Amino acid sequence: MGEYVRWFSDVGADDVASVGGKNASLGEMIGTLAEKGIRVPDGFAVTADAYRHFLEANDLGERIGGLLADWKAEKHSLSHTGESIRSLMLSAKVPDDLAEAVREAYRELGRRFETADVDVAVRSSATAEDLPDASFAGEHETFLNVSGEEHILESTRSCFASLFTDRAISYREHHGFEHLSVALSVGIQKMVRADRGAAGVLFTIDTETGFPNVVLINASYGLGEAVVSGAITPDQYVVFKPLLGEEDRTPILSKERGTKELKIVYRSPDEVTSSRGADGMTQTVETTLDERYSFVLEDEEILQLSRWAVDIEDHYGHPMDIEWAKDGETGDLFFVQARPETIHSRNGSGVFKTYSLTGKAEPIVSGLAIGSAIATGRVYRIERVEEIDRFPEGGILVTRMTNPDWVPAMRRAAGIVTDQGGRTSHAAIVSRELGIAAVIGTGDATRELEDRQEVTLSCAEGDVGYVYPGTLEYEEKEIDLSGLPETRTRIMLNMGSPADAMHWWRLPTRGVGLARMEYVINNAIKIHPMALVDPDRVTDAGARAQINELTTGYRDKTDYFVDHLAWGLGTIAAVHYPEPVIVRMSDFKTNEYADLIGGRDFEPEEANPMLGWRGASRYYSDEYREGFALECRAIHKVREEMGLENVIVMIPFCRTPDEADRVLEVMAENGLERGKNGLEVYVMAEIPSNIVLAEEFAERFDGFSIGSNDLTQLTLGVDRDAARLAYLFDERNDAVKRSIRALIERAGKAGAKVGICGQAPSDHADFAAFLVEAGIDSISLTPDSVVETLHRVARMERDLGMGVGEDGAGAGEARQESGEAVTATA
Numbered sequence: 001m002g003e004y005v006r007w008f009s010d011v012g013a014d015d016v017a018s019v020g021g022k023n024a025s026l027g028e029m030i031g032t033l034a035e036k037g038i039r040v041p042d043g044f045a046v047t048a049d050a051y052r053h054f055l056e057a058n059d060l061g062e063r064i065g066g067l068l069a070d071w072k073a074e075k076h077s078l079s080h081t082g083e084s085i086r087s088l089m090l091s092a093k094v095p096d097d098l099a100e101a102v103r104e105a106y107r108e109l110g111r112r113f114e115t116a117d118v119d120v121a122v123r124s125s126a127t128a129e130d131l132p133d134a135s136f137a138g139e140h141e142t143f144l145n146v147s148g149e150e151h152i153l154e155s156t157r158s159c160f161a162s163l164f165t166d167r168a169i170s171y172r173e174h175h176g177f178e179h180l181s182v183a184l185s186v187g188i189q190k191m192v193r194a195d196r197g198a199a200g201v202l203f204t205i206d207t208e209t210g211f212p213n214v215v216l217i218n219a220s221y222g223l224g225e226a227v228v229s230g231a232i233t234p235d236q237y238v239v240f241k242p243l244l245g246e247e248d249r250t251p252i253l254s255k256e257r258g259t260k261e262l263k264i265v266y267r268s269p270d271e272v273t274s275s276r277g278a279d280g281m282t283q284t285v286e287t288t289l290d291e292r293y294s295f296v297l298e299d300e301e302i303l304q305l306s307r308w309a310v311d312i313e314d315h316y317g318h319p320m321d322i323e324w325a326k327d328g329e330t331g332d333l334f335f336v337q338a339r340p341e342t343i344h345s346r347n348g349s350g351v352f353k354t355y356s357l358t359g360k361a362e363p364i365v366s367g368l369a370i371g372s373a374i375a376t377g378r379v380y381r382i383e384r385v386e387e388i389d390r391f392p393e394g395g396i397l398v399t400r401m402t403n404p405d406w407v408p409a410m411r412r413a414a415g416i417v418t419d420q421g422g423r424t425s426h427a428a429i430v431s432r433e434l435g436i437a438a439v440i441g442t443g444d445a446t447r448e449l450e451d452r453q454e455v456t457l458s459c460a461e462g463d464v465g466y467v468y469p470g471t472l473e474y475e476e477k478e479i480d481l482s483g484l485p486e487t488r489t490r491i492m493l494n495m496g497s498p499a500d501a502m503h504w505w506r507l508p509t510r511g512v513g514l515a516r517m518e519y520v521i522n523n524a525i526k527i528h529p530m531a532l533v534d535p536d537r538v539t540d541a542g543a544r545a546q547i548n549e550l551t552t553g554y555r556d557k558t559d560y561f562v563d564h565l566a567w568g569l570g571t572i573a574a575v576h577y578p579e580p581v582i583v584r585m586s587d588f589k590t591n592e593y594a595d596l597i598g599g600r601d602f603e604p605e606e607a608n609p610m611l612g613w614r615g616a617s618r619y620y621s622d623e624y625r626e627g628f629a630l631e632c633r634a635i636h637k638v639r640e641e642m643g644l645e646n647v648i649v650m651i652p653f654c655r656t657p658d659e660a661d662r663v664l665e666v667m668a669e670n671g672l673e674r675g676k677n678g679l680e681v682y683v684m685a686e687i688p689s690n691i692v693l694a695e696e697f698a699e700r701f702d703g704f705s706i707g708s709n710d711l712t713q714l715t716l717g718v719d720r721d722a723a724r725l726a727y728l729f730d731e732r733n734d735a736v737k738r739s740i741r742a743l744i745e746r747a748g749k750a751g752a753k754v755g756i757c758g759q760a761p762s763d764h765a766d767f768a769a770f771l772v773e774a775g776i777d778s779i780s781l782t783p784d785s786v787v788e789t790l791h792r793v794a795r796m797e798r799d800l801g802m803g804v805g806e807d808g809a810g811a812g813e814a815r816q817e818s819g820e821a822v823t824a825t826a
Contacts, residue, residue: 008030008045011023020048022337046185054095060089064085119266120145121142121144124186126183126185140168141159144225144282162184189336193329198328199224203321207432208371214239214241215305217306218258235257236422237254238253239252240570243644249641257294260287264283308333319340354476357472365444368423368439374437374476376456377394385403396455397413407430416431458472463498481508492780493780493786501572507786517569528596529626532560538598540601617655632670639677655687688711701752
């Protein structure tokens with residue numbers, strides 16, 4: 001039996017030639033990682049030698065070679081060639097000695113599980129599959145819930161034949177693999193009763209950006225094929241790896257509930273067709289409303305899968321793509337496949353491209369953004385795979401979902417749009433591998449997009465991808481991160497979007513000087529916080545309906561606000577961990593708050609909101625105090641529950657020291673006490689009183705961040721939005737510069753840190769030079785200006801005789817050692 005059948009426990013990573021990549025990985029996990037508690041269902045492999053024996057016994061090798069030669073000579077089409085080869089193999093007899101070896105192994109598996117006809121998954125495992133530079137994902141067949149000796153043999157033969165599906169032939173040809181040198185093993189593995197539980201896919205890297213410090217989990221009810229195929233939009237969970245080992249921490253950065261309208265389950269015995277293949281033994285059914293509006297996994301299950309995933313990644317030494325399943329009868333979690341991640345793990349980090357849309361239009365549809373590119377082209381709606389021959393080079397492929405049979409058309413596409421699927425669906429995985437922009441899971445693209453319509457597909461605007469009408473203008477830039485200089489002045493980022501934080505993770509910055517809470521509230525939460533605290537005060541019926549829809553699944557609607565704000569800010573903090581991330585508490589003006597859902601019932605009308613009820617004055621006010629408490633709860637969750645203690649809180653528009661005392665008191669009442677557990681609190685320096693009373697503010701805050709726009713506006717008495725006075729609005733005015741210099745000197749003497757956030761240092765070389773010469777601790781920039789400003793600041797420091805420490809330390813570390821003021825601010 002050993003020549004044709006090998007138990008998973010007897011094989012390992014070095015046995016790819018014998019049992020293929022998938023089975024070798026299963027054996028490696030069983031043999032070396034069981035001590036970590038990782039569960040892998042038992043089973044055995046029908047070897048590559050068994051496949052070759054099958055070919056030889058039926059004299060198939062020469063005939064297959066001839067058919068492939070005719071195809072390469074263009075005598076026959078790919079579809080004719082593939083169908084001919086598969087017909088040969090499916091009509092061939094499994095040799096008696098091979099059949100008996102498989103039957104005996106299947107009987108032994110049944111004895112191990114104390115059942116005669118044990119239900120198994122029959123999976124293909126090619127000897128050129130699941131390699132670091134070629135995934136072959138979905139190219140070969142898998143059959144689920146197969147039972148009975150004859151049906152095991154039938155499915156094994158079908159797996160052999162799937163080595164010559166049209167898509168597998170095309171994939172090998174494209175990647176330069178010799179067709180007859182690749183053999184196929186078959187894995188026969190005990191099924192996990194995920195049909196009564198759940199299943200999905202996880203990656204030990206962010207699939208869109210290559211950020212290495214997260215585990216990305218997709219989950220749905222029923223068998224995992226629904227997630228892999230893209231038949232549904234699954235739940236998505238993101239976990240921060242560096243804090244997984246910390247006790248009393250829950251480093252879950254986000255939880256996004258999928259629609260999960262369908263699930264794949266076992267058929268009952270009386271429903272089983274004569275074919276025991278993938279369609280014969282399973283069926284697709286609708287999920288219940290409770291299932292759709294619930295998260296598939298509990299937090300501890302999310303963390304357990306993530307810990308196991310990190311163990312596997314550490315064992316293999318590279319990012320992994322793993323399929324998991326939860327047994328609905330026992331509640332146990334299992335890993336059922338593990339393969340190398342093949343896209344970002346191959347990419348270098350020295351140079352990358354960025355895209356930005358310059359044209360404007362209202363989007364037609366939106367979905368998950370795959371990649372970060374922009375593409376234009378003509379829509380071709382393809383409903384069935386039989387129609388892909390009409391899809392032209394450079395078109396925008398629009399369909400319900402894809403499977404491996406669609407790959408020939410996907411290779412010709414400029415962009416891809418689907419109705420269904422998640423970030424780990426077939427359409428998403430192949431789009432990444434091909435480097436094609438894709439918008440996945442739109443829900444209605446096949447209805448809303450017209451055939452032959454010119455569109456622009458944008459994945460350059462964060463997590464959400466958009467399809468716009470017409471051909472819009474866009475910019476493409478290449479950023480080279482090699483050879484960037486060190487600077488004493490800390491260069492930091494201005495950031496609002498969690499997706500942008502992931503996108504720019506490679507930038508050699510030292511933290512975030514300004515994380516805008518307003519972005520997360522406006523884009524992820526959308527609801528006025530007081531409308532969640534006191535929903536009965538919302539008078540608009542439409543707003544009430546929106547609030548109920550967005551907060552579905554939350555018994556306490558305020559938890560919706562806290563969770564989503566914590567997840568957004570936590571993601572930004574995680575990307576830069578352990579560098580400081582300075583989160584500015586909400587700084588909407590009253591007119592901006594009023595535009596949030598339900599906001600008009602809580603906001604006054606002000607003649608001049610810019611100088612009205614904003615920033616610190618709101619936080620202790622009876623009219624907003626409970627809303628501010630939700631902001632504090634979110635920060636507390638990020639720091640104390642997730643463990644991201646690199647978060648620093650910043651208070652905007654704080655007019656007087658007395659106001660500062662009141663805000664700090666309210667924060668302490670809500671679990672954010674300055675100094676406790678290392679919490680630092682900064683203040684924006686954007687009002688002349690912040691400069692005049694710098695010493696008094698320094699007694700109450702750990703640092704200042706100069707808001708140059710408001711400071712210029714209030715110093716010069718010029719509305720920053722007044723077009724007629726634009727010629728007077730200039731941060732380089734001596735009045736503004738003297739205020740900044742005075743703040744740096746006086747705050748430094750008081751032991752407080754000073755930084756600046758804003759575009760001025762990158763727009764004006766002389767202003768950046770002034771800041772560096774004045775001894776600013778940090779400069780916080782928009783991402784696109786970092787590289788140029790780094791070079792500029794380095795030159796200025798050299799001209800001023802300001803060297804970089806031997807360890808590359810910036811101004812903060814160098815000044816800390818000398819007892820002077822340190823940086824960690826915007």
